[in-house]
Amino acid sequence: MYIENLCSAAKEAEVEIAQLSTKVKNTILLKSAKALLDNMDHILKINRLDVEKAKDAGVKSAFIDRLTLTEERIKGMAQGLEEIATLNDPVGEFVYGKTLPNGLIIQQKRVPLGVIAIIFESRPNVTADAFGLCLKSGNAVVLRGGKEAINTNIAIVNIFKEVLRECGVNEHAVQILEDTSHDTANKLMKAHKYVDVLIPRGSARLINAVIENSTIPCIQTGIGNCHIFVDESAKIKNAIDIIINAKTQRPGVCNAVETLLIHRNIADKILPQLGKELADRHVEIRGDETVRKYIPQAIEAVEDDWATEYEDYIVAIKTVDTLDEVIKHIGKYGTGHSESILTENYTNAQKFLNEVDAAAVYVNASTRFTDGGQFGFGAEIGISTQKLHARGPMGLKELTTVKYVIMGNGQIRE
Amino acid sequence: MYIENLCSAAKEAEVEIAQLSTKVKNTILLKSAKALLDNMDHILKINRLDVEKAKDAGVKSAFIDRLTLTEERIKGMAQGLEEIATLNDPVGEFVYGKTLPNGLIIQQKRVPLGVIAIIFESRPNVTADAFGLCLKSGNAVVLRGGKEAINTNIAIVNIFKEVLRECGVNEHAVQILEDTSHDTANKLMKAHKYVDVLIPRGSARLINAVIENSTIPCIQTGIGNCHIFVDESAKIKNAIDIIINAKTQRPGVCNAVETLLIHRNIADKILPQLGKELADRHVEIRGDETVRKYIPQAIEAVEDDWATEYEDYIVAIKTVDTLDEVIKHIGKYGTGHSESILTENYTNAQKFLNEVDAAAVYVNASTRFTDGGQFGFGAEIGISTQKLHARGPMGLKELTTVKYVIMGNGQIRE
Numbered sequence: 060m061y062i063e064n065l066c067s068a069a070k071e072a073e074v075e076i077a078q079l080s081t082k083v084k085n086t087i088l089l090k091s092a093k094a095l096l097d098n099m100d101h102i103l104k105i106n107r108l109d110v111e112k113a114k115d116a117g118v119k120s121a122f123i124d125r126l127t128l129t130e131e132r133i134k135g136m137a138q139g140l141e142e143i144a145t146l147n148d149p150v151g152e153f154v155y156g157k158t159l160p161n162g163l164i165i166q167q168k169r170v171p172l173g174v175i176a177i178i179f180e181s182r183p184n185v186t187a188d189a190f191g192l193c194l195k196s197g198n199a200v201v202l203r204g205g206k207e208a209i210n211t212n213i214a215i216v217n218i219f220k221e222v223l224r225e226c227g228v229n230e231h232a233v234q235i236l237e238d239t240s241h242d243t244a245n246k247l248m249k250a251h252k253y254v255d256v257l258i259p260r261g262s263a264r265l266i267n268a269v270i271e272n273s274t275i276p277c278i279q280t281g282i283g284n285c286h287i288f289v290d291e292s293a294k295i296k297n298a299i300d301i302i303i304n305a306k307t308q309r310p311g312v313c314n315a316v317e318t319l320l321i322h323r324n325i326a327d328k329i330l331p332q333l334g335k336e337l338a339d340r341h342v343e344i345r346g347d348e349t350v351r352k353y354i355p356q357a358i359e360a361v362e363d364d365w366a367t368e369y370e371d372y373i374v375a376i377k378t379v380d381t382l383d384e385v386i387k388h389i390g391k392y393g394t395g396h397s398e399s400i401l402t403e404n405y406t407n408a409q410k411f412l413n414e415v416d417a418a419a420v421y422v423n424a425s426t427r428f429t430d431g432g433q434f435g436f437g438a439e440i441g442i443s444t445q446k447l448h449a450r451g452p453m454g455l456k457e458l459t460t461v462k463y464v465i466m467g468n469g470q471i472r473e
Numbered sequence: 474m475y476i477e478n479l480c481s482a483a484k485e486a487e488v489e490i491a492q493l494s495t496k497v498k499n500t501i502l503l504k505s506a507k508a509l510l511d512n513m514d515h516i517l518k519i520n521r522l523d524v525e526k527a528k529d530a531g532v533k534s535a536f537i538d539r540l541t542l543t544e545e546r547i548k549g550m551a552q553g554l555e556e557i558a559t560l561n562d563p564v565g566e567f568v569y570g571k572t573l574p575n576g577l578i579i580q581q582k583r584v585p586l587g588v589i590a591i592i593f594e595s596r597p598n599v600t601a602d603a604f605g606l607c608l609k610s611g612n613a614v615v616l617r618g619g620k621e622a623i624n625t626n627i628a629i630v631n632i633f634k635e636v637l638r639e640c641g642v643n644e645h646a647v648q649i650l651e652d653t654s655h656d657t658a659n660k661l662m663k664a665h666k667y668v669d670v671l672i673p674r675g676s677a678r679l680i681n682a683v684i685e686n687s688t689i690p691c692i693q694t695g696i697g698n699c700h701i702f703v704d705e706s707a708k709i710k711n712a713i714d715i716i717i718n719a720k721t722q723r724p725g726v727c728n729a730v731e732t733l734l735i736h737r738n739i740a741d742k743i744l745p746q747l748g749k750e751l752a753d754r755h756v757e758i759r760g761d762e763t764v765r766k767y768i769p770q771a772i773e774a775v776e777d778d779w780a781t782e783y784e785d786y787i788v789a790i791k792t793v794d795t796l797d798e799v800i801k802h803i804g805k806y807g808t809g810h811s812e813s814i815l816t817e818n819y820t821n822a823q824k825f826l827n828e829v830d831a832a833a834v835y836v837n838a839s840t841r842f843t844d845g846g847q848f849g850f851g852a853e854i855g856i857s858t859q860k861l862h863a864r865g866p867m868g869l870k871e872l873t874t875v876k877y878v879i880m881g882n883g884q885i886r887e
Binding site for chain 2: 074077078157159163165170172173251255256270271274276277278294297300301304305308390408412413414416417418419420421422423424425427428429433434435445446447448450451460461462463464465466467468469470471472
């Protein structure tokens with residue numbers, strides 16, 4: 060009954076949230092930002108407990124880094140909410156409309172999705188982002204964060220609930236699962252009676268668990284085995300700059316490049332220098348025979364390397380003979396996230412853009428641009444790698460649906 | 474391996490289908506229409522075998538009617554394909570585009586979904602419709618029809634496969650499951666490695682089986698427990714005309730009305746005449762106490778009646794006191810399909826349109842208009858009652874997704 064009570068309360072709140080004016084929603088967002096800053100010491104104190112417990116449990120330092128809040132990070136969360144307040148409200152937009160020959164006026168209006176559940180890892184800033192984006196788009200949100208961040212998440216959500224109460228709005232518009240067991244997460248995945256959409260954010264393991272178990276319509280996010288293909292006509296300097304950027308600017312994110320495909324005819328011109336630049340930045344290289352010929356420090360790539368999202372200072376490199384081979388390789392190993400061709404050849408650029416099946420396809424640019432902020436949508440709730448509903452960075456608009464609104468004066472169907 | 478082979482062949486074909494020009498796709502559609510007419514006798518002969526077998530098995534006459542093909546129905550299927558050839562091709566449309574401050578050109582392009590699986594009942598005309606709509610939108614389609622129509626479906630699909638071969642196109646763009654066991658259907662629901670979207674068309678039982686078992690993203694269609702609310706200010710004559718139309722013009726379809734909600738203050742003015750008009754058309758009435766007071770032939774409605782999609786000459790009628798009660802009732806028992814208010818009150822009309830959560834909300838019109846043809850979209854693949862991706866009648870556009878196409882000249886992320 061725990062999940063049922065929690066989710067049905069969210070569904071009840073949603074009826075109210077869906078009808079809030081933009082003005083009220085923005086007031087709640089700004090008050091929530093202020094409340095985060097006002098409660099900074101309290102949040103930091105509770106977060107320290109979570110962090111200490113995680114350290115005692117011996118988790119990795121990268122994990123501790125994501126879990127840890129600082130004064131600056133809490134300011135960032137507050138600023139995020141303030142920014143969401145400045146974004147256009149997608150709810151109530153009319154996206155289509157016409158008058159039928161029989162006089163019926165038919166219009167398509169943008170409305171909230173309803174109740175959105177988000178399962179995410181131990182990054183407390185997601186709690187604030189998700190609340191802000193869901194509220195602004197008129198949705199109630201049920202959050203299930205990683206167990207290591209549970210006390211921090213509860214503290215943050217309680218601050219938001221208090222702001223909602225102060226504003227006279229149903230506080231169940233934001234819910235947090237205090238029970239972080241797998242069993243409860245599985246029950247949440249089956250709560251299609253109350254939850255309209257489930258968004259898993261996290262590892263391939265989490266996404267697969269959701270695909271296998273969820274009875275709620277899902278949006279898969281964030282698995283990115285991204286490729287850059289260096290065609291024989293590519294500009295060498297541009298190519299090296301783009302590869303270094305896509306691999307090393309922030310290797311732990313989903314739009315970082317993982318495999319490079321190098322046209323055989325340009326291998327001798329680019330590989331020696333590329334190998335040196337990657338080595339300078341401590342990037343481990345796994346390559347085929349040709350690659351190892353030109354880059355002595357490269358180790359042998361095995362089948363698994365082509366399918367791996369390293370999210371680390373590691374890159375796989377393969378030599379290829381044709382663009383068709385590239386398209387097949389990406390079709391086989393890619394995850395439909397971001398794929399880039401570096402070329403001066405018009406026909407090859409067009410062919411790559413048309414035939415590579417991914418959320419974002421690039422010519423002569425870094426894959427790192429696939430991001431709601433970079434695309435100019437403001438904050439994002441995740442990057443969809445599925446084809447249904449949303450594909451690529453999901454902003455406020457992707458957290459809405461439409462309804463047909465039809466006005467008549469007595470029409471009946473003949 | 475049966476499902477895996479069938480679906481992976483469709484996925485392979487899809488790469489080719491996605492790139493076909495509108496001209497080639499229209500040629501295939503027109504040739505397929507002609508091939509249906511040319512093979513009329515063959516199809517009718519095979520259909521007679523299916524029909525005889527179904528009759529021997531003792532299925533209901535309404536079922537036999539849907540299963541049976543006639544010369545006229547095959548002409549209708551051919552005409553349907555010809556009409557799809559006249560519709561705009563959604564593939565390749567650019568729905569958004571801008572140049573970012575760093576010079577990157579970012580555009581959103583409409584592309585096919587990929588491989589679409591459709592599970593449907595024993596209506597052979599769906600086989601032609603689904604093939605036509607999926608082909609025109611650049612998708613491959615895997616069909617799983619009802620077991621009673623299997624020989625007819627195979628005959629029709631083989632005709633389409635021959636046209637594809639003639640046109641030099643991969644014939645696996647249309648696949649039919651010759652094995653119609655439940656076990657195979659369940660395996661199809663798990664084939665997310667090859668199938669991008671699953672559309673179940675049929676009973677609530679089928680839809681629920683898909684929700685429970687499918688690992689493929691789904692679009693739920695067609696369950697319609699639709700309501701009409703007659704407000705106290707409604708025009709009596711209009712209201713009766715609309716109700717008779719919504720209930721009796723075609724009671725077996727999902728946009729027919731199932732429950733009427735009548736404002737108590739208008740009950741004495743509308744119920745006696747409405748009862749008479751419904752009786753004239755042999756509609757059974759199930760009502761609350763007030764309804765039974767004004768309509769003597771009405772029998773008592775029980776809790777189940779409010780939740781039932783009769784798809785028959787039966788209607789449930791309930792007296793209500795307020796619009797809020799109406800909105801709550803529809804929220805509890807509705808299926809998010811089509812809901813209509815009959816009123817002359819502006820505020821109530823607006824409140825109903827805003828607060829009732831359904832694919833289509835109406836003022837002063839019959840619910841029977843929720844239909845791709847009526848909305849002017851041409852043919853439809855079904856009516857979505859879910860919120861993700863598509864809501865309401867789904868035409869060609871709803872069988873596509875988008876991809877981001879990004880063109881740069883060396884941009885890297887700062």
